Amino acid sequence: MSELNKLSPIKAAEQFINDYFRDCQGALLAGSVVRGEATETSDLDIVIFDKHLTSSYRQSLVKYDWAIEIFVHSPTSYKHFFKLDFELARPSMQRMVSEGIIIKDDEILASIKQEATDQLNKGPEEWSIETIDTKRYFITDALDDFIGCSNRAEELFIANTLAELVSEFVLRTNKQWTGASKWVIRSLRNYDEVFTDQFVKAFDMFYKNGDKNLVIHLVDETLEPFGGRLFDGFSLGKN
Incomplete structure (x- = not known):
C-alpha cells in the first residue's frame, strides 16, 4: 500500500x-x-x-x-x-x-x-514528609556528584539522573502526574510552562557547553521551599 x-x-x-x-x-x-x-x-x-x-x-x-x-x-x-x-x-x-x-x-x-x-x-497520592526528605537527600547527593565531577562522560550521566530526580520532585510535590521519556517534559509543561522553559534551558546549557551554573541554581531553587539540600543528619532505615 x-x-x-x-x-x-x-x-x-x-x-x-x-x-x-x-x-x-x-x-x-x-x-x-x-x-x-x-x-x-x-x-x-x-x-x-x-x-x-x-x-x-x-x-x-x-x-x-x-x-x-x-x-x-x-x-x-x-x-x-x-x-x-x-x-x-x-x-x-x-x-x-x-x-x-x-x-x-x-x-x-x-x-x-x-x-x-x-x-x-x-491526581497521584501526596508525598509524605519522609518521602520528600528522602528525595531531597538523593537529589543533594546527585548534585554534589555533578558539582564535583570533572569527567565529561560521567557528568553526562549524572546530569541525566539529576534531571529525572528534579522533574519527579517538582511534579510530585505539586500533586502532578509524572512520566517517562517524552512524557517527562509533557508532564512538566502541563504543570508549569515557565518552570519547564527554565528547566530545559538549564540542562541544554550544560549539554551544549558544560556550564553547570544554571542547573545548580535550578536545583537549589527547587529544594529551597522544602528546606534546601539535605545531607547532615539524614538517615534511612535506622531504628
Missing part, C-alpha cells in the same frame, strides 16, 4: 478490529494520532476489551502499513494496570482510555472511560 493510499488512523483501527477482534466488546484508538501529535514514526495504540480473555496482554505488529500496538484486556483486568500506573504516578493506561476514540462499543466503555478520567483528575 503506497503512502497516498495508506488508511487513515481511524480507518486502519476500524479495519484491524474488524479483521482480528470482531467479537470484542470494546475498542479505543489512543496515543499521539488522537492528540494530534503524530510524527512519521508514530504507531497506532489500540486498547481492546474482550470478555473471552482471562488475562491481559500487549502485542506489537504491522498491518495496513501501520505499526500497531495493542493492549488487550478483559472487561475487568484493566483495573490491575490502572492500579499499577496510579502507584507509579505514571497514568499511561488511564490516559489512553480517557482520551481514546471509540472504535467499537457494546455499551461497556462509558463507565471505563469515566473511571480513567476521574483518576486522572484526582
